[in-house]
Amino acid sequence: MTATLIWIVVALVAVGLYLSWTAGRLDRLHARIDATRAALDAQLVRRASVTQELATSGVLDPAASIVLYEAAHAARQAEEEQREVAESDLSQALRAVFAEPDQVEAVREAPGGESAAHELTETVRRVPMARRFHNDAVGAARRLRQHRKVRWFRLAGHAPFPMAFEMDDEPPAALVDRAA
Numbered sequence: 001m002t003a004t005l006i007w008i009v010v011a012l013v014a015v016g017l018y019l020s021w022t023a024g025r026l027d028r029l030h031a032r033i034d035a036t037r038a039a040l041d042a043q044l045v046r047r048a049s050v051t052q053e054l055a056t057s058g059v060l061d062p063a064a065s066i067v068l069y070e071a072a073h074a075a076r077q078a079e080e081e082q083r084e085v086a087e088s089d090l091s092q093a094l095r096a097v098f099a100e101p102d103q104v105e106a107v108r109e110a111p112g113g114e115s116a117a118h119e120l121t122e123t124v125r126r127v128p129m130a131r132r133f134h135n136d137a138v139g140a141a142r143r144l145r146q147h148r149k150v151r152w153f154r155l156a157g158h159a160p161f162p163m164a165f166e167m168d169d170e171p172p173a174a175l176v177d178r179a180a
Contacts, residue, residue: 022144023155029141033162036134040165043130044087047123048072051090054120059110064097088168094124098172117175124171131169138162 054060055069071086071093078086098104107113141162150156 019149019153019155022147022149026141026144026150026155029137029144030159030162032137033134033141036130036137037165040127040130040134043123043126044083045076047120047127048075048090050116050120050123051094052076054107054116057110057112057116059107059113059116060097060103064103067093068097084165084167091168091170094120094175095170095172098175101174101177104172104174121171121175124175128169128171131165131167135164135166138164 049072051068051072055065055072058065060068071090075083075086075090104117107117144150145156145161
């Protein structure tokens, strides 16, 4: 009787430790999601800011400046529910303005244009990486949250179900090709 009771206690302690470890892992994944989302937000804001600076610098023709400024402004002012669409629109505007290598060269030849083009190139390269890191963290947390043990024992607590950030983040080919 005593040996059976000891084995039951040992099994309950082992299950408790395993569930505690799983809950800790899930908590770390949620913290990672928060960190990657903050990094993604920073890159998106930086891209919009650099785009607005370029649009107001006078190195682009007026039509391109208006298109870029309005898209960047909309991306910075978008509510959370509309953010993915606004950021995709900014990506499309960047690709439309910098579709031709001649436009990139015109920006680079203008006074201060070389540094502006370089900074824009760096920001449009970092956005897809930041989004990929965020979506990878979201995917890992989703896979863990789909396990029965997590659902049955409610190890996720009241944390919202993680959502991926889906947007068009393809950089302008002429801008990125020139820098490579």
